[in-house]
């Protein structure tokens with residue numbers, strides 16, 4: 001194995017057209033943070049870089065939708081994302097953005113170097129152009145009829161109804177969403193990165209030299225390589241992004257996938273003047289933390305760019321995660337089906353670690369996984385409170401009680417003491433070996449086993465019973481319990497940094513290096529501990545129910561949005577229509593039909609006569625509400641028996657998409673018996 005002097009950790013750049021949610025956290029930022037904190041505690045030279053990805057068509061679309069500039073969009077979301085990460089304790093050394101000056105320069109120079117070396121292929125293609133607004137149209141700016149399913153609102157890159165990916169030229173009756181006019185095909189020149197030329201290099205580098213990559217990552221790379229790589233456009237016609245830095249490229253910018261990963265380099269440059277040792281020295285280990293949707297860019301495209309440029313190192317590993325679902329449904333920004341980080345932080349102040357714990361325990365490392373609020377509550381109450389919090393609390397409270405908070409000296413150790421102590425280095429080693437290969441769930445489980453060990457130790461030794469009869473023995477027990485607590489402050493630091501800090505405060509100790517964990521020589525006898533407080537508190541049912549109600553409201557709002565008006569029925573002749581005798585009438589009496597939920601029995605003055613009507617509206621109207629109301633009524637409907645009552649007509653109702661009924665009434669009061677036609 002290669003030896004490394006330093007680490008460069010990158011985390012996928014969040015796209016600045018929306019806030020960050022739990023799927024992003026579980027997929028990318030929590031694993032990256034755990035790994036970075038672990039390396040730092042081991043005393044490694046490590047930097048962690050990230051920033052907002054601020055270019056691309058979705059930003060310009062969002063800007064148009066909201067009637068603001070693309071710069072306003074990215075300023076807004078960059079601020080929300082950056083602030084949420086900071087409050088959540090994500091340990092980036094820098095959080096930059098791809099609209100920074102340094103990035104424009106870095107991305108331009110990168111392109112220019114490849115351009116000058118003749119690495120790009122120039123190609124002229126035909127693309128849709130909106131002559132009214134004088135602009136080439138990105139695929140998302142074109143809608144039309146899907147050739148597969150006849151959906152009239154398919155996009156130029158995909159039909160969202162049948163899921164087929166399309167070319168804009170596949171659409172029937174294409175339309176520009178900018179002007180509504182029919183776009184015309186016009187020639188445009190673009191530059192392409194010849195991925196195919198680098199296929200042999202990639203096959204050797206990934207398939208032969210990186211068999212240790214996670215199976216999901218390796219498998220996806222292999223499948224891309226098996227299909228055969230194609231040249232990929234690095235520029236596009238757009239007015240938002242880094243301008244293509246060559247002559248004759250007016251109105252063209254770098255394609256966002258080309259400029260975004262260069263953002264890692266720019267961020268490092270902004271962080272340190274020594275950026276080159278992190279990017280260009282073979283003794284740096286570069287790790288990209290990403291979600292599975294980014295595998296092709298970080299394992300195939302970006303390495304090809306770096307290789308073509310020639311002076312950069314390649315990533316050593318790309319531990320991509322799969323996706324996290326929410327309550328059994330795919331997380332979606334457009335459907336607002338998510339737990340947003342900034343909202344969580346506002347609604348659960350001081351509970352960053354509860355979310356970190358739950359998301360790590362459910363991390364979608366090898367397959368998609370699900371977040372549920374019930375599980376969140378159970379993890380908090382049954383694990384964080386009942387195991388970790390309980391042990392730490394007992395150790396500190398008993399020390400206060402028996403020794404006024406001073407760490408007692410240990411006496412002779414029993415075999416059980418020795419067995420317990422021997423577990424510490426074993427568990428530490430298990431945490432390490434899992435972290436080294438990006439198995440964060442297992443690593444967290446082993447850290448929790450240290451707290452379990454402590455709980456079992458106290459439960460088996462029962463110092464609260466021995467204190468009267470054998471105080472010397474209790475001193476040893478409490479010494480060991482406090483040493484285990486100190487170990488927890490180290491071993492949990494990568495996972496639960498807020499709780500780890502709280503434990504250090506309660507123990508009144510400084511941060512301990514990773515290397516020293518696993519032993520029982522962390523605190524001196526006689527050391528005064530701080531005052532104990534609860535590490536975690538119970539989360540009550542109401543809190544969880546409120547979150548579930550919030551999601552339910554979102555689901556209902558989405559369903560309402562997606563409901564479509566029922567199609568028009570077949571035509572009828574005027575004769576057929578005029579057969580229906582619709583009159584105004586007034587409700588004189590109304591009562592519920594016994595033993596039914598929906599039925600009201602009413603007496604109605606139709607102007608012609610007074611008659612009985614049974615109507616299924618009791619869920620929307622009380623009898624009291626109906627009395628005195630003027631209604632529209634079909635008076636010549638064949639009488640029908642409903643629950644044994646003869647109904648002589650039908651009251652007209654409008655029914656909305658939710659099935660809610662509203663009376664159809666004349667806009668002003670008219671005489672009963674007036675004809676509606």
Ligand SMILES: [Zn+2]
Pocket residue numbers: 146147148149150151154159160161162163164
């Ligand atoms: Zn379709």
